[in-house]
Each structure stands twice: as structure tokens, then as C-alpha cells.
Amino acid sequence: MSSAKRTLGNRWDWSCPETRKQLEDVFFRDQDYIRSGSEESRDFWNFFERFQRFQSNQRTERREEGKERKAGKGAHPGLADLPKDYDPRYRINVSVLSKDMEMRILGQGQKKAERQKRSHQGSGSERIPGEKVAEFRMAMLHFLDFTQKQGFAKLAKLQRERAGLPIAQYRDKIVQMVRKHRVVVVAGDTGCGKSTQVPQYLLAAGFNCIACTQPRRIACISLAKRVGFESLNQYGSQVGYQIRFESTRSPATKIVFLTEGLLLRQIQQEPELPQYQVLIVDEVHERHLHSDFLLGVLRQLLSLRRDLKVILMSATINIKLFSEYFDRAPVVQVPGRLFPIQVIFQPIPQEEMNLKSEKLDIRPYLRVMQAIDHRYPPEERGDLLIFLSGVAEITAVLEAAQAYATHIKRWIALPLHSTLSVAEQDKIFDMAPPGVRKCIVSTNIAETSVTIDGVRFVLDSGKVKEMSFDPKAKMQRLQEFWISRASAEQRKGRAGRTGPGVCYRLYAESDYDAFAPYPVPEIQRVALDALVLQMKSMNLGDPRTFPFIESPPTSSLETAILYLRDQGALDSAEHITPIGSLLAKLPVDVVIGKMLILGSLFSVVEPILTIAAGLSVQSPFLRRAQNNPDCSTARKPLESEHGDPFTLLNVFNEWVQIKSSRRANSRKWSRRRGLEEQRLYEMANLRRQFKELLKDHGLLEDSVAGPSDSYSRLQARRERRQLYHLKRQHEETKGRKRKVLKLKDEDTVGSSSDEGGTAEASSVGEVNSVDIQDIKFKLRHNVEELQASSGESWDPSGQHITLLKLIVCRGLYPQLALPDEFNSCRKDSDQIFHTKNKAGVVLHPTSVFCSNPELLQVEGIQDDRNRAVKDSRKNVSSHHQLLAFVSLLETNKPYLVNCVRIPALQALLMLSRSLDTNADCSRMVVDGWLEVRIVESETALRLLSTAVQLRAEWEETLSLQLSNKSNVDKEKGRERKKISALAWSLLDYIKCKADYSIHRLAGVEMEKLYIGPQTVPDNSCLPGVFPSTMMMKPDHIKGGYAVTSFLTYNCLTSDMDFYSECLRTFWTCPHCGLYMPFTPIERMSHEASCKPEEAVVDQGTMVPAEQVARSASTLSLQRPYHCDTCEKDFMFTSTEILKHRRQHQGNL
Amino acid sequence: MESSTNAPMKRVFECKLCRLTAPYSYYGQKPPNTHSIVLLEDCYIMKDPFTPTKDKFLILGSQCSLCKTLVCIDPECSLFYSKRFCLPCVNENIKEFPWEIRQDLDKRKAQAKSQHHKGTESKT
Ligand SMILES: [Zn+2]
């Protein structure tokens, strides 16, 4: 910039960057009130320009005005010294001490000028004239005065608004009531201000340690923000929130917003909840599972904590129910403040309804947008809020709205649902530019929990999607329902918060009248497994008699209890087991919790942690990217042929590698693959939480972490400091101002990070490109350690994956699906599967098996040579596979979500709850629904027998691990050896070969499955035949013998009339070389007792069982036997025992 | 969360005219942590609650130089013209003030409503 430009023909040019720089260097130093380069300095220059313009206007206007002023006679002496001539500067009460600076700038200018002279250069800065410095200084004063007044006006407005809220008039009453009573119900409709004000009133009245629960995480964040702002503590720490993985809580926090689930966990840890004085349970009328349960728990807690105050806050729905539940607690009812709302019923015309398509018809929605455009001039502000039932519907309407918006340029369409990241959700609070309306397309989350200012129009589809649970099929069903009248009113009310509004309803008034009055409480319609488990772990006694505010259906409770017993979380007396109490502490589904425990047993915990975390968060795969060929190609290498959980594992591991390399940008990497990076961050957090829990319970040893040498420690510390610095910087700049949304073409119209392939940065108007998530991630996690554990600790090609699969499947069991036998003749997308309770389910389109169905094809060995049964289907192979799945979700079709494939027979023998066999074990019925026919009974016996042993070992090791007995290192070493030997045996087992067919039993076949008790020969007890762990009892329902808890021998009906004697075949024991005729059972028991178990253990670490030296004849076949009839002790082989017993029977 | 009950008593500023209350952290002419700034009257000051930066302050109000009433800096309550005056005092002595100020007050009175409305709109 040359001096010529600056003075621009004798005119001074303030906009010259160098002049500005020079002034900033002097006036806006680091210690000054305004800092160079800060947002405020930018604000200043903007102000400066306006100020200059204003001044030049004023000068011309004011020039000739007379301003005579006569001093009044009785004037106050204090007025005598008022300046005679008016100058705006007298109206400013701030001054800047700047003499020193001005000297500097003048001096600096001189020096520079001299330097220039010397170097004969034309460019460079010149000295700023003194009057210009004064002008700048004056502008600065005006700016300071302006910002002060602006700040004060904001404060005053805030106070006015608070005072104007309907609840403000009840402030004293509420405080009084809370002082006087232990439980108070505050009922108020939308807009009365209860959620933001009540905590503040109580704090101001001297209550401390106030917890306020919310049903949803997002509400915790936004309320903490709002209350922090209102209480003028926005940047302090008095008000905080706490949600899973995220907390802004500090010792100074006095009000904390947290989720109901989190408060329940805190009660679990500290039953008396000493950390709080006041508990506010907000939105109790929503009747969430956790909130209903929390009320029950609090009712009991009140008897323990005499000093505790409980406040229930509710919309004015069903208030009596809550008041009476708490012993007729007093109610403070606050009227809502709603402006009049015009309701327009606009049911979808019949002829459009007839178009029966699965996709949502977007026309009615566009019609309303058009109607608004026609009826209301764009200067009249007011946004539109659309209520839809689910994410798919939101996507459809959003796309249409965005297309319309691009065309008409008067709308910005934004999605809102709970699966968006917080940053994306935040966008709805940004402002639209003048003349443009926001169109927020939301689930029922905007009904009560998220409040958006400025909504004038509401468009209500009248629908809601709710997850319901079918206890029979053990299936979750996401179904669409009509909303209740209460919900419809809530939705309508959203239009009248800031002024009169309009509510369009896409249903008829008669529909409205037919709606249910209230929504069905969640406790009535969901699976109660987790609830019951939590109750058990909190020692709340029998869930059947727990005084719920409204009891759940008995059948749901029974199903849950049965399920938990089935999963080993409760014992037969319904007491919580060690596994159960551990599971209760893991904030995940029981099946995933089981995986974690099993994973920690074998040393494959790192990948299991990742898989468990991956299955507990929402899928990181963006649906929209599914159709993007670039994304699919980029994703391809991450797909695992073993199943979806392993794809998740690959994704996470790869992501961690990217994270730890300095050059790569994980945000970009994720976007290119159509991944929602937020979910990966959540996985990392959850994974860490799991790890800590496992460590807390002694299931995982502390690893010695951290860089070893002092240099790298120093380096690490430096890096952390840097990260903290970046984080602070980010926090200081973010949230200063509400951003104004940009109205650009397609990519910004409601842009979110869901953009799929586009490489453009997603955040609209974000100035700094700091990836705050990345910084938080690096601060929270030891990336090096993560990288190490994701890279080397397991090899995907090797044995580990088989073990992992077995663990995952044991966790998921009995969630299994059998491929339909005719799948090979079907199109890829039409592959059908059957579960125990549901035939004909399909793969979720995101599954790896959906795109690669050949992975599930059976390489059919159509073998005819051994067809003992008259089964016409040639379905024999040694390669049958099953799918274990994480969930069964029914939307428009029943879908299997997150599948793993596993060899069928081996998995069933290892994992099944019930195995019923025929006499030679060639036919088995698994869990009452799968029939397996093994071609060679010899093989069948061998497999069954090994399974029985391995399972016993596995159980034993597991319970040992859980009981955590061994503290001695030596013992631990031995245990470890044993565990690793077990792992190898399991791996060998999975590799076993056998030809068999498998099919799902039809209803008719199930009817005559079992012999029943009466036809069994009365060999009621065969002591000694089985090792002591195996109790051989006749099964009184199925017939045959119950050999173990899961195995019932010889209870299946059969065409052939087998007698046990006839089944004796000659067999050589591979261990002791004994050669003699055995029945299957005798053989099994012999094997169980003869197996050189100790040898395996001693062989120790990594030797496959096959290679174990076989020490024949070291173990005797004979066992001590006490006969009750002749009251003598013998040393008998199993056969001898049988003979002996038969003698007695003959005598009778 | 600490349950300390003996938290330091908050000093609260209250405007005697409009009853606005806010906690203040400093009273005087030299707000803490500001090097070059001096106030021309003794003010009640709080840390600016709307910025995360620690050294930003917000002036709440001061004493009327004539009647010594505590007033906030809201233009409805007071004005500054080389000293602080509460509006009642200004009105009482309106003739002593320069024409510009009189005009300002008249304007304010006339447009009180619409201006007020606009002001809040644009400031959120
Ligand atoms: Zn005031």
C-alpha cells in the first residue's frame, strides 16, 4: 500500500489495511481491552465505518443549529459545571489512557519515514497524522460506549423476559412450597418457563446442589446453556450438564442438568444420593421408562433422606396421578402463555391416500409451504416447524423442501432428530437471513424437549413412530401410530410461543377426536430386561411388587425375568448373579455386556471392546451414502466377510490409524467413506468406559501405559498443553454469536454433515477450521495406546477372528437365524432367513451379507450314500452356517440387524440352551426349533462329547474369573494357561468337520418331537456313569435322560425302535486304547473321564489339542461306585455298573 | 457439587427506578484487568456475562450526581453528560441541559415503543 493510495488525492483512507495494522499494533495490544485480530477488533472496524458515516452526516446537519442554553435561576449547583458546548464525547463515561500509545505511534511513524528516506523506497508506511489518531481514539471511545450499552440492553432484556414469564408470578409460592413440603408438583404448560426458571429460583432462594433430570440428552445441553446464560453464568461453572461421556460439571456447579438414566446410575452407585439437596424431575408427564422408574425409586429414597426435596415438573396432563403417587403432594399450577393459534385441519385428500406406496407423500407438505409463501409477506418473520414420524420421513420431506427452497430462495430447511450430532442439532437455533424462513423438519423431539424460538407455523403430520416390543418374537417393532390428543396440543402450542401462530394439521377434526387422550407410557410397551436387571442390582426386591406409578404388564415383567435367567444374569431364585450385577453396571444391552465379559476371559478384549461399543452406538454408516458409488468403493476394503460387527471393527481400527497419523485428516477420511464420524467418537468414548468398568471389576489388568522415556513424556505433555490451548481458543470463539444461516444453493440449504460425498466443509459460517472433536478426542484418549491395540493385538486372518466370532455369538445367543434352504435359487436381495419365532426375515440393506450373499451359500455336498432317514431333502453339507444377529427390527419388513456368520453345527453344540438327541445322537433338536441330522453317528458322538466337556470347562473358567478368587500370581499364571488351552480347544472344535443337514422344524414336526416320560425304561439313575459334574436324571417332560443342564439324551421319537442294548457298538478309546462295545452314553462318559485333561493344561500355552501327547492308560476306567441296593462299594467301569444294576432289577 | 452453604454473599446492584437487579463484582472507576481503561464515574460493574473473555466488563449503573439515587445505565433510567443524572433529575432540570439532549429525550419519548421494539429485535 503506497502513501498515494492511503491519502487518495488528499483524502485520508481509513480502510487501508496498513494504517489499520499500524493502529491496531499500538492500541489493540495483548493487554488492551480490544485485541488485534480478535472478533472484537473486526467489530470495531465495522463500527468505525458506520461511525464515520454518521459523523459526516451529523456535521452537515448540525452546523447551523442554534444551541443557546440559559442557566436556570434555581439550578442545582451540581449542574453549574456542565460543559457549555455540547459534544457527544461528554456523553461517554469511559476513557482510554492512551498518551503513551499515541506517542509511540507518532514516534514509530517518524522512524519509519526516516528509514524509507534512507532506502529510497516508495512503499512502506507513513506516519499517521495526530488528528487522525485523535479521530481513531474518539471512535474507540464511542465503540466502547456502544458495546457497553449494547451489553446492558441485552442484560435488561433478559431480565425483562424472565420477569415476564408466567411462572415468575409464582416464584415466591414455589419457593415457599418447596421449603414447606418435601415433594412439590409444578404443573405448567409449554412456555410458562418452568424448566429454566425453577432451578434458578431455588438456587437464588438458597438451595444448593440442584439436579434437574431430563428425558433427553439434547435438552440437558440446551437447558444448561440457557440457564447459564440467564443466570449470567454462561461462562462460569455454576450451571452445568452431565450426559453420557460429556460433562461440564465442576466442583463449583450448583445446578446440573442430567438425563434420568444417569441419575439412576448415580443412585445405583450411591443409593442415598448424598450429592444433591434438590431433585427436579422434569417432563414427568412424558412417562418415559426411566422417568417412571425414577419416580418409584425417589419415593423410596424420600424415606431415607429426610432433607431431600423433590420437585416434579409436568405439563398440565394427568397431574393428579403424580400428586397422589407422592402422598398428595401439593401442586403449583402455572398457566401457560400462549398466543392465539389458528388451527387449520387439512386432511390428505382421499384420492392421494389411495396411492399406496411405502414412501411418504411429500405434496401436502409442499402445499403448506406454498400457502405460507402466498399468504404471508416475507418481511413478516416466523419459521415453520414440521412434525414427522421418523428419520426416513424427515429425509424425504427435507429433500423436497430443499428443492423448493433452492427454487424460491425464501426457505432454509433443516432436519432435527436425536440421531444428529449436537453440532448439527445446534444449527436449528441459528437465524435465517431477513426475508427467509427456517423450515425445521423434526421428529417429536421438538414437541417438548427442544424449544425453538421464532416458530410461527406448525405443520403436524399427526404421526409418531414408536418402538414397541413384541415379547413373543423378542422383536423390536418400530411402528407408526396416530399421536394422542395431548401430543397434538403440544405440537400446536409450538406455534404460539412468541406471537400468534398457525397450526396446519394433516388430519381431520374427526381423526383428532378419535385420538387417545394421552400417549401410552413407555413402560407399557417396551422390553423390561434392562429395567428388571437394574432393579435387581439396586436391591429393590421383586419387580412384580415394586410400587410403580402405573404397573407394567405382568407378562412383560415375566418375560424379562425369564430372559435374564436365561442369560444367567439371575439365578433360579431370581437373585442377581455375579454376571448379572456386572451386566447391570454396563450401560449396554445384556447381550453386549456378555460379550465384554467373555472377551475379557480370553485375551481378545481389545477387539471385543470395539465391537461392543460399535454395536451400542448408532450405525456410523450414513444411509444416504449407500447409493453413492464413490463411498461404496471407498468402504469396500473395510467390509468384513465375517459379518457387520467385524466391519465396524475394521472401520474403527482404520480410523484410529488415521487419527494417529499426523498428516491424515480423519474428518475427510470419514466423509469420503460415508461415515458419521461422531459415532466413531462415541465408540471411542464408550469403549473406554467399558474398559474402565472391566478394570474396576478385576476382569482386566491395568496395562502399563504411557511413553516410557522422559523425552517422549515431555513431548506428550507439550502436545497436551497445545491441545488444551486449542480447545480453550475454540470455546472462546464459539457461541459468541448466533450464526446467520446462509442461503446458498443446494449445499448449504440445511446442510449438515450428512452430505455424503461432497468434500466441502460442512459447517455453515464456521470461521475457524479447528476440528474441536479431534482435539477433544486426543485429550480424552491415549491415541498411541489405542493405535497399538487396534493395530497389532490381533490379526484378522488368523485364529483370533474365529474366537471373536464365537464370543460374539455366545453373547448374541439365542439370536440366531437360519438361511432358507432355497436361498441359492433366489435373487441377492431376496435372501430369506428364519429365526426361532419368526420365519421369513430379511437382511438389513446395510449388511455385508446383503451385498455379498455368496458368503452364506452352502457349498453343497449332495451326498446320497447315508440316508438313514426318509428325508427327501438333499441338504447335506459340512458348511452350513447360521447368522447371529444383534437385533430384529421390524419397520416395513422384519430386518436382521448386524449379523455374524458362524458354522452352524459347531456353534449350536457349543452354545445351545437345549440339545435333544435320539439314541445314537445322529439326530438332534436344538432349542426346540432346529433339527440337525448328522450323517455319521460316530462323528455326532464325538462332537457332542467334546462339546459337553468344553462347555463345562468354559463355564468353570468363566465363573472362576468372575468370582475373582485367585490373587496369587502363580495361580493366575496357571489360570491363564488353562484359559489359553481352552481357547485352542474351542478353535479346534469350530474347525471340526461333519456332514449334516439342518432345517427349521415345522409346527407339525414339533408336536411329536419327544418320547415323553412314560416310554422310558426305568433306569432312573446311573451313578458313576457320568463324571460327578454330570447329573443324569430322567427328564419328566421330554423323556430320555437329562445329561447336563442343556443336553437331554434319547428323548426324541424315532421311526426305529432303539433299545439301548442294541446301540452298543465296538469302539476304541483314543486315550486309553480300551476296546469294547459302548452305548453312546457310556462312550461319552468314558471320554469325559478318560480325557487326559491335566496333560492339556500342563502342555500349556499355545498347543492345539490335537498335538497334545496322548498318555494312554494313565487313567483307569474304573471309578468308585457305591450301590445303594446292596450297600457295597465297588471299583467298576461304567459297563460294569450297568450290569450290576441290572442284576438288582432282575431280582426285584 | 459442593454443598457449602456459606458461599460468599453476592453483592447485588439494584436500580431504584426500574428495579433491575444484577450481581456486581466491582465498584469504582478502574475495572479490574483492564490496563488502559478508566471510568469517569464510580460504577457498579460485573464481568461481562456474554463473553467468555475474562477481562471484559459490563457497567450496570451508578449514583445520580444530584440526588444520589442508584440508577442503571438504561436510557429510560439515566443519562451521562459529563456526570450521571437520573431521568427524574434531568426532567426536573431539563433547561440546564444542551439542546441535543433535550431533543434526544423528546425523540425517545415519541418513539419509545417502536424504537424499543426494533432495538430488541436486532440485538438478539
Ligand atoms: Zn433502571
Ligand SMILES: [Zn+2]
Ligand atoms: Zn437524580
